[in-house]
Amino acid sequence: MTARKVLIHRAGGYERLTLEPLAVPVPKAGEVLVATEAIGVNYADCVIRMGLYASAKEYVGWPITPGFEFAGTVAAVGEGVSDLAPGARVLGVTRFGGYSTHIAVPRHQLFPVPSQLDMAQAAGFPTVFLTAYYALFELAHPRPGASILVHSAAGGVGSALVQLGRIAGCRVVGIVGSSHKVETARAMGADVVIDKSSEDLWKAAEKASPQGYDVVLDANGVSTLRQSYAHLGSTGKLIIYGFHSMMPRRGGRPNWLKLAWDWLRTPRYNPLTLTNDNTSVLAFNLSYLFDQHALLTESMTRLLSWVEEGRLVAPPVKRFPLDQVAEAHRAIESGTTVGKLVLVP
Missing domain, CATH: 3.90.180.10 (Medium-chain alcohol dehydrogenases, catalytic domain)
Incomplete structure (x- = not known):
């Protein structure tokens, strides 16, 4: 070759x-x-x-x-x-x-x-499971029984988050964007699946966890961040790891006017408000973590052991x-x- x-x-x-x-x-x-x-x-x-x-x-x-x-x-x-x-x-x-x-x-x-x-x-x-692992176990630290809301639950990182959420003993609510993705999210272990193409996303999210969520995991960006934060419960954590909705769905080139408008509409989190709401906002980019040797080795060792045990697919x-x-x-x-x-x- x-x-x-x-x-x-x-x-x-x-x-x-x-x-x-x-x-x-x-x-x-x-x-x-x-x-x-x-x-x-x-x-x-x-x-x-x-x-x-x-x-x-x-x-x-x-x-x-x-x-x-x-x-x-x-x-x-x-x-x-x-x-x-x-x-x-x-x-x-x-x-x-x-x-x-x-x-x-x-x-x-x-x-x-x-x-x-x-x-x-x-x-x-590696990429999707390391992203999900870092978000959930290094940043969120959910307790058993916690309610977590996962956007794009049938995608790569989303489906990894659903599985890891189950391993952590959480109640997992997954969001998908079309009906053909519902079964994938269920198969990964989501307790509740919200199909936002056929039902009101945030009404369904409130019904699934009336007291709010302990963790919301969001890579959409401006299209959902404001409501993701609003649906946190007391001590809840919003984990941000991407801004996909700001990017083009077709054509492969950025729409600079949309990017600028979305940037202006992206929520800014005031530390005084966070303190009063008793909530946290955390964010990361996996590409900056590859030189963290101990973290990489520990994370992958645990993930691969769960694969071998049949707990992750x-x-x-x-x-x-x-x-x-x-x-x-x-x-x-x-x-x-x-x-x-x-x-x-």
Whole structure:
């Protein structure tokens, strides 16, 4: 197989995703070279392509190869790596560069593929489950019996949050955007599923938890943030990890007027109000956490042990050939997909 990577030379639409030859990297000391068999696609990759992802500008700039997660086989190891050998099945995370047939990463960013996952499922596992784990266990710390509200409960992170919420002993209310996603959210373990395409979202949310929610997990942005906060109970926590509704649903390019208008309408949380309401607002970006070695290792070790125990299952996966990366971006931007999308070299 010819070594290739997706490269974006400057911000724009789907036409900016170019497939180019790759000089296979030689692993440095402490690194491992992986021949990828599947690569996870995340909405953040689309935001990178549009030139709107802050950490991409900070760490890489242009040109850039997007991609945070992958699975494959070890092709070579650098000096000092003694616990992995060529041929080992691994999944991994990377701060960009994942859309590639070969990638070299530090050893601590790789983990064994559980026997319960195929390579496509493994490639789509780390980003969504690490995001969900950090949101729920590092930031929210819900007590058993807590009521949690999960937006986009049939998506990648959403379905991971539903499952982790059940592990934490919570009562999980999931929100989906269309009727064909209801069964997916139920299958992941949601106690109540709200289909906002056929019922009033916030009336249904109030009915499901009249006293408010202990945790609301929201990556929509301005379209739901204000009401997400309003539906917290006393001591409730709003966890923010994205702003998807500000981005385009078709065409692949930002609508700058909409972005500006949505930015102006985004809630600002006054610390005096938060204190009086007895609530918290927390937010994070996973790409800034990859250098937290202990956190990464602890989180992935727990997550993979739950997979092996059968307590976590991978979300549904849709596969795209690597040379159809633009179609994968169109699909994930459409908001109609369920579970995870992966690229297959």
